[in-house]
Amino acid sequence: MLLAARPLPHIHRSPWDRGWPVVQHRHTGKRASCTAWAAAAAAEQPDSRAGEGAGSAGSSVFSLSSSSSSIDSEEVAIAAVLASAGLDPAELQEQAPDAYDELCLKLAEVLAEVHAARVAKAKISLQLPPAMLVARICFLYWEVGLTAAEIRHGYCRNEELLQFDLDGARHLHIWLQLQHLTEDQLRLASRSYTRLWGTNVLILQCYKEHVQQQLSVTDSQWRNLFVTRPQSLLALPERVDGVIAWLEAKPLGFSRKEVARLWRAFPALFCLSADVLQQRLGQLASRFSLSGRSLRQVVFGSTSVLVRDPGTISAQLDSLLAAAPCLRSTTIPWLLCMGGSAVGYNADTVLSKIDFLRKYGFDEVQLSRMLARNPMVLSTSVEDKWMPNLAALEEVLGSQADVVVALAREPGLLVAALETLEGNVEVMKEQGMTSADIGKSVGKDPLLFAWDFKKQDFQDKLRYFEEVLGRSPRYMLGEVPFRLRTSLKKVDYRVSFIENKGDTHHENTLTWVPWGNERFCEVYKYDLDEYEGWREQWMQSKRATQYGLHKAKETGMARALQARKRRFRAKVDARREQLLSDGEL
Numbered sequence: 001m002l003l004a005a006r007p008l009p010h011i012h013r014s015p016w017d018r019g020w021p022v023v024q025h026r027h028t029g030k031r032a033s034c035t036a037w038a039a040a041a042a043a044e045q046p047d048s049r050a051g052e053g054a055g056s057a058g059s060s061v062f063s064l065s066s067s068s069s070s071i072d073s074e075e076v077a078i079a080a081v082l083a084s085a086g087l088d089p090a091e092l093q094e095q096a097p098d099a100y101d102e103l104c105l106k107l108a109e110v111l112a113e114v115h116a117a118r119v120a121k122a123k124i125s126l127q128l129p130p131a132m133l134v135a136r137i138c139f140l141y142w143e144v145g146l147t148a149a150e151i152r153h154g155y156c157r158n159e160e161l162l163q164f165d166l167d168g169a170r171h172l173h174i175w176l177q178l179q180h181l182t183e184d185q186l187r188l189a190s191r192s193y194t195r196l197w198g199t200n201v202l203i204l205q206c207y208k209e210h211v212q213q214q215l216s217v218t219d220s221q222w223r224n225l226f227v228t229r230p231q232s233l234l235a236l237p238e239r240v241d242g243v244i245a246w247l248e249a250k251p252l253g254f255s256r257k258e259v260a261r262l263w264r265a266f267p268a269l270f271c272l273s274a275d276v277l278q279q280r281l282g283q284l285a286s287r288f289s290l291s292g293r294s295l296r297q298v299v300f301g302s303t304s305v306l307v308r309d310p311g312t313i314s315a316q317l318d319s320l321l322a323a324a325p326c327l328r329s330t331t332i333p334w335l336l337c338m339g340g341s342a343v344g345y346n347a348d349t350v351l352s353k354i355d356f357l358r359k360y361g362f363d364e365v366q367l368s369r370m371l372a373r374n375p376m377v378l379s380t381s382v383e384d385k386w387m388p389n390l391a392a393l394e395e396v397l398g399s400q401a402d403v404v405v406a407l408a409r410e411p412g413l414l415v416a417a418l419e420t421l422e423g424n425v426e427v428m429k430e431q432g433m434t435s436a437d438i439g440k441s442v443g444k445d446p447l448l449f450a451w452d453f454k455k456q457d458f459q460d461k462l463r464y465f466e467e468v469l470g471r472s473p474r475y476m477l478g479e480v481p482f483r484l485r486t487s488l489k490k491v492d493y494r495v496s497f498i499e500n501k502g503d504t505h506h507e508n509t510l511t512w513v514p515w516g517n518e519r520f521c522e523v524y525k526y527d528l529d530e531y532e533g534w535r536e537q538w539m540q541s542k543r544a545t546q547y548g549l550h551k552a553k554e555t556g557m558a559r560a561l562q563a564r565k566r567r568f569r570a571k572v573d574a575r576r577e578q579l580l581s582d583g584e585l
Helices: 034-044 055-068 073-084 089-095 098-102 106-121 128-145 147-157 166-178 182-191 201-215 219-228 230-234 238-249 254-265 267-271 274-288 292-301 310-323 325-337 347-360 364-373 377-378 382-398 400-409 418-430 436-445 456-466 473-478 480-484 488-500 517-523 528-532 537-538 542-547 557-584
Strands: none
Touching: 034 382, 055 325, 073 089, 089 098, 089 128, 089 528, 098 128, 098 400, 106 128, 106 147, 128 147, 128 166, 128 182, 128 382, 147 182, 166 436, 182 219, 182 230, 201 219, 201 238, 201 254, 201 267, 219 230, 219 557, 230 267, 238 254, 254 292, 274 292, 274 310, 310 325, 325 364, 325 517, 347 364, 347 377, 347 382, 364 377, 382 400, 382 436, 400 436, 418 436, 436 473, 436 480, 436 517, 456 473, 456 480, 456 488, 456 528, 473 480, 488 537, 517 528
């Protein structure tokens, strides 16, 4: 095996001379007599094992304690806490002196709680001696950096948190440090995967090298996933290879670069068998008549659907359709293809959102129209997104009835950023438009109001129509807002061609702006081939350069993927900050 030739060195408590990081142990610096500790605990716990038969010996010890004042109050408290759970402090100190010396009161309380829970569940005897338990708790606290509260919570979630080989865990900890993982990142990974420290470091290193070879995964990308989803990185190499082959084969036909991007977005997919994934996707395709393109969209946009049982999903969707006919059969496949977030919710949650829209004023036809256009609105929060946006739209349009009409035409307004809607109103007011003018504009073209008017490319478009075509921003926004949805490249291309032909059509009307090329050439008697061959000259024109129209623009899919990546990164960062702030430092 590749890794067998590179065994990790044996861990010692002294600094190493091999360049490995030194394991720092934080001793309390207060190692009192274990006999005195046990006696102190016995004094507070008369029924404990340590107090049995103490007699005069115990009295003499206390006399010695009072005369020398060598027993610290915290040490006494630690011994008392351990004794209260049936643990013998003297025995623990003898069996695990280094770990015992690292105990503080918070860790002693955790140890006592864990031991009491284990005793209550044990049928015959404990498989893990308390001395080994205290050593593992101290490792997680002092070396990994988990707080006492995090250790307690992790054990309540999964008792396997403390079921690991201590030497193996230290090997793993040092290797992870060499991968440049910080203490905060290791804390998060430990909280995400309670069985982390039972992982074999050689296996993890082998799996890391495999995905790096197969998918060109960088160290930084691997670290980012390890922090949030460490268990996903333990997929067997042969299983990873099987999923890669399935994704690259027909009908999916993903490229290796796309497969790598999918691994970074949803590594849990590669933990499943390719046969299972193929069966689940096939069932969804058959049930909802998905095309080959839709299958790719399901895998890329709704990967979480594939890790669930198709029968459960189908039953849930059938119940939704029965209770809400407005979802229609055309909406469900769209939901599956474009993210599937609403599909993952409880049916009652989705139905409650539909009921909210009904009470707001939507009839069944308007609901069907809106959800057919954008069913992903069901995946957003009513309180955090819908209600603020509805209030903003009511202020602009004047009534709930007008809002319903606008949303039926452009559902994106319901989930648009509130800052965008408010910013658009500011831009329109800056152009001298009254509230009535703004409401009239949005009523004419609610689709445009979902755009961000403050973005530079939109501001450039307003400036172009004013400087080149003589139409003011107020006129464009108030009278013909739908003309502003046409690409500025397309507009200037036609203006440039019209000017080259010596015509003035663009000065008299803007009806030509949204037309297709065939109709444009047919109406103005231009040769289509000549028009389409004008591109080279247009790209070299002064105006195209001035407005940056000669540059290639990213595709909508590329921009959507970048936005999705930014949202995911922001979500991970927020979760990291929340987890760190919740722990006691």
